[in-house]
Amino acid sequence: MAPSDTDGTGRAVPDFTAPGYAAILRRFLEMGYAVRDFESAQHDTRHLVLRHDIDMSVQAALEIATIESGMALQASYFILLRSDLYNPFTSENLHDIKQIAKMGHDVGLHFDASLYAAAREPLEQAVSCECAILEAMLDQPVRTISFHRPAQALLGLPGRIAGRRHTYEPYFFHDMGYCSDSRGEWRYGHPLDHPAIEEGSALQLLTHPIWWTGTDSIDRIVRLNSLRTGRDGSFADALAANCEPYRAAIADGPA
Ligand SMILES: [Zn+2]
Incomplete structure (x- = not known):
């Protein structure tokens, strides 16, 4: 399906722009989808779970969070603590992450498991430690984890990690549809073409804010x-x- 909306002048709104993201959300709403978070989404109904992994820029995430908030929609934003690409605890970044939380979006941990030993026990300990740091900085609980560039073994991993839900649990990754913009393209199909829509079932839509800012296709x-x-x-x-x-x-x- 081609990008689904126009910008008011009759031109199609391109994907990988802020208006293009809003256009995709509007199409889902028109098709009867309701936006739900990871705690309340049901796999067998038209629920759309909006997930954003912040890999590169907190400011890009704030721009997308503001668009969703303007549409009265809440998403889940996941923060890396140990990236070479940004420090979430600089004054500006922490302020902007708190702004995202204030809008009603959920803020979770984006966890890079490659920095730790692969066995379950050290993984649990590391997730627990990073969650405690993020919770202390945000002064609110962290309920959900998303793995950054997950190894195959983590995809569909059952059960909670450090007592928290994670976005590649079978329920969110197999029982409902899953669509991602990894590398800044729809490598496995456009979300509006996803079979979940035909089936009337839920979809987890992962987008990385860095690819969606601004009004121009870049x-x-x-x-x-x-x-x-x-x-x-x-x-x-x-x-x-x-x-x-x-x-x-x-x-x-x-x-
Ligand atoms: Zn990531």
């Missing part, structure tokens, strides 16, 4: 290079704020 590499350039600027600002000679040097301009 090449993935250009999008990431733009993120990188912005980060370089803020890193320079932080160096200047923390080191007077550096501040003076850049005030004088490039050598």
Whole structure:
């Protein structure tokens, strides 16, 4: 199915833009889907679970969270604690994550199991530890885990982890439909073409906010290079704020 909406001028709204994301959500609502979280979704009815794994940018997530909030919809946002790509506890990032929570979205842990030993016991301990840190920083409980780039063994893993639900449980991954925008494309089909729709069953829709910000369709590499350039600027600002000679040097301009 082609992108489903128009922007008011009769043109189709492209996927991988903020209006394109809103258009997909509107189509699901028109088809009788109700947005539910991981705690309340039922696999055999038209429930749509909106999941966002924050792999690269909290600010991109805030933009998408604001769109959903404007549509009175609540999603689940998952935060990495040990990524090289962002620190969730900088002043700006923590503020923005709290904003996302304030809008009524659920905030869970995005957990990179590759950083730990693979056996169940150390996995449980590490999840428990990261959840405790995130809970302390957010001052609210963490109820759900999503694995970052999960190994095959974690897909469909039954049972709770550190007492919490996880998004690849069989109930969310096999019993209901699953659709993801990994790598910034619909590699396994468009969500509006998913068989769950025909069956009238639930769907877990995973999107990564970095691919959906802004109104223009942007090449993935250009999008990431733009993120990188912005980060370089803020890193320079932080160096200047923390080191007077550096501040003076850049005030004088490039050598
Ligand atoms: Zn991830």
